[in-house]
Amino acid sequence: MRDPLSKTIVNIQPSGIRKFFDIVSEMEDAISLGVGEPDFDTPWHIRDEGIYSLEKGRTFYTSNAGLKELKVEIAKFLKRRYELEYDFNKEILVTIGGSEAIDIALRAMLDPGDEVLIPQPSYVSYVPCAILANGTPVIIELKAENEFRLTAEELEAAITPKTKILVLPFPNNPTGAVMERKDLEAIAEVVIKHDLFVLSDEIYSELTYVEDTKHVSIASLPGMKERTIVINGFSKSHAMTGWRLGYACGPEVIIKQMLKIHQFAIMCAPTTSQYAAVEAMRNGDEDVAAMREEYNGRRRFLMHRFKEMGLECFEPFGAFYVFPCIKEFGMTSDEFATELLKAKKVAVVPGTAFGDSGEGFIRISYAYSLDNLKLAIGRIEEFITELREKRQ
Amino acid sequence: MREKILTFIEKNSRIDLNELAIMLGVEEAAVVNELEKMEKERIICGYHTLIDWDKAGIEKVTAMIEVRVTPQRGMGFDKIAERIYNYPEVNSVYLISGGFDLMVTLEGRTLREVSQFVTDKLSTLDQVLSTKTNFILKKYKDHGTIMAVPSKDERIMMI
Numbered sequence: 155m156r157d158p159l160s161k162t163i164v165n166i167q168p169s170g171i172r173k174f175f176d177i178v179s180e181m182e183d184a185i186s187l188g189v190g191e192p193d194f195d196t197p198w199h200i201r202d203e204g205i206y207s208l209e210k211g212r213t214f215y216t217s218n219a220g221l222k223e224l225k226v227e228i229a230k231f232l233k234r235r236y237e238l239e240y241d242f243n244k245e246i247l248v249t250i251g252g253s254e255a256i257d258i259a260l261r262a263m264l265d266p267g268d269e270v271l272i273p274q275p276s277y278v279s280y281v282p283c284a285i286l287a288n289g290t291p292v293i294i295e296l297k298a299e300n301e302f303r304l305t306a307e308e309l310e311a312a313i314t315p316k317t318k319i320l321v322l323p324f325p326n327n328p329t330g331a332v333m334e335r336k337d338l339e340a341i342a343e344v345v346i347k348h349d350l351f352v353l354s355d356e357i358y359s360e361l362t363y364v365e366d367t368k369h370v371s372i373a374s375l376p377g378m379k380e381r382t383i384v385i386n387g388f389s390k391s392h393a394m395t396g397w398r399l400g401y402a403c404g405p406e407v408i409i410k411q412m413l414k415i416h417q418f419a420i421m422c423a424p425t426t427s428q429y430a431a432v433e434a435m436r437n438g439d440e441d442v443a444a445m446r447e448e449y450n451g452r453r454r455f456l457m458h459r460f461k462e463m464g465l466e467c468f469e470p471f472g473a474f475y476v477f478p479c480i481k482e483f484g485m486t487s488d489e490f491a492t493e494l495l496k497a498k499k500v501a502v503v504p505g506t507a508f509g510d511s512g513e514g515f516i517r518i519s520y521a522y523s524l525d526n527l528k529l530a531i532g533r534i535e536e537f538i539t540e541l542r543e544k545r546q
Numbered sequence: 547m548r549e550k551i552l553t554f555i556e557k558n559s560r561i562d563l564n565e566l567a568i569m570l571g572v573e574e575a576a577v578v579n580e581l582e583k584m585e586k587e588r589i590i591c592g593y594h595t596l597i598d599w600d601k602a603g604i605e606k607v608t609a610m611i612e613v614r615v616t617p618q619r620g621m622g623f624d625k626i627a628e629r630i631y632n633y634p635e636v637n638s639v640y641l642i643s644g645g646f647d648l649m650v651t652l653e654g655r656t657l658r659e660v661s662q663f664v665t666d667k668l669s670t671l672d673q674v675l676s677t678k679t680n681f682i683l684k685k686y687k688d689h690g691t692i693m694a695v696p697s698k699d700e701r702i703m704m705i
């Protein structure tokens with residue numbers, strides 16, 4: 155029999171972290187700080203709207219690009235929150251979560267040999283999606299001393315004549331890093347100089363915690379809208395992960411081609427989710443604010459505890475992760491996470507799950523109740539105290 | 547800061563003040579100070595415990611009584627409300643818009659005890675025109691808290 159498989163697919167490495175997750179799921183009394191989704195339920199009025207749409211029998215396809223009402227509300231939301239202006243009719247596409255948007259944006263824009271710059275540590279899908287789109291991923295290793303922000307120098311150094319797209323994943327999973335306006339301005343200058351495009355994954359944009367670092371979208375900077383695809387969604391901001399709903403906004407020429415892939419591969423995003431999301435956009439700002447406040451309290455609590463323990467960690471201003479440094483213990487991230495799980499039954503994610511530059515760090519999610527965090531951090535403190543004693 | 551403190555302690559009045567200060571990013575002294583002020587100003591009127599008496603196996607009967615009254619000249623409803631809320635058996639008294647005037651909630655050990663209060667004390671007040679007693683059969687949610695057992699964390703590790 156012939157080989158049934160595509161070499162491209164076979165050559166894509168499965169996520170190495172799976173094994174570790176399997177161990178966690180088998181351990182019954184483990185406390186997990188490992189998930190990447192909100193601990194809040196979707197606010198009731200949003201769920202209720204989804205139920206209502208089902209009751210009314212709205213169970214048909216929507217138009218390929220998404221419900222008109224939803225696109226109109228998304229355009230309004232982006233305007234009021236980030237000063238972004240998009241034509242709901244031509245420049246917004248509703249997708250199955252941000253993940254589909256990442257995939258089809260890369261597929262719509264890449265030809266074989268085009269290089270995609272991917273800063274890491276970052277979410278795991280950019281590299282495989284770039285490969286699936288026939289592009290060549292090129293990693294930029296972000297540094298702790300820059301608080302894991304991307305600098306213009308790092309970007310400049312990675313650019314070749316083949317570079318076409320820069321992926322900009324901020325606020326960042328796993329580091330919690332944000333890019334402030336001045337950081338983005340420096341990046342935009344380089345992008346425009348080299349005629350690149352930006353895939354700006356802003357799925358955590360609603361979760362930033364310091365007033366003067368309120369999220370800025372690179373697409374709102376002069377000259378950038380025409381070369382940026384903004385990706386966002388409802389999963390993190392409105393605690394709607396399971397609804398699978400996101401969107402992409404960008405220049406009509408690109409959105410039109412993305413729509414083609416979306417139309418043939420997906421047809422349309424789930425109708426129920428779209429009706430629920432209309433409600434989220436219309437009446438959900440207060441829910442988001444309340445969740446943000448709660449996350450912020452937990453974030454401050456964790457930073458305070460790290461300081462008490464003497465565990466090095468830069469202060470993250472976005473998402474719901476902290477990314478402390480564990481280099482002092484002379485273990486790899488993987489060893490640290492595995493030992494911590496075995497010894498104290500606390501699950502964190504090794505930084506290397508997000509790229510080689512995550513070595514020496516662990517990702518701790520604070521999408522958990524304060525009681526849960528307290529308990530887990532207490533155990534981590536015991537663990538590192540014992541490690542330090544052993545090393546002396 | 548007041549609103550933030552209140553939002554946190556409304557959900558958990560037993561929160562450690564040092565922890566609360568950390569979460570708000572302020573000094574503990576500032577939180578203590580603000581709490582004391584709000585207690586003095588009667589913005590914070592008490593710190594109570596939400597108990598599921600059913601689960602404790604202790605019999606309690608709660609009734610919500612709709613009361614129609616005649617307001618008094620110069621006093622409105624305040625005077626009669628005061629007469630009612632001074633009874634220790636009475637849990638809460640609200641002035642209500644709509645078909646009746648006062649909503650009185652009452653807690654007693656037995657049905658008899660509650661009905662006796664209504665017939666002997668409440669109905670006999672001069673200004674009280676009529677009462678309608680509604681016994682609570684089951685509390686699903688109280689003070690913003692759902693009484694049922696919280697659901698398990700079903701999220702899976704995913705990055």
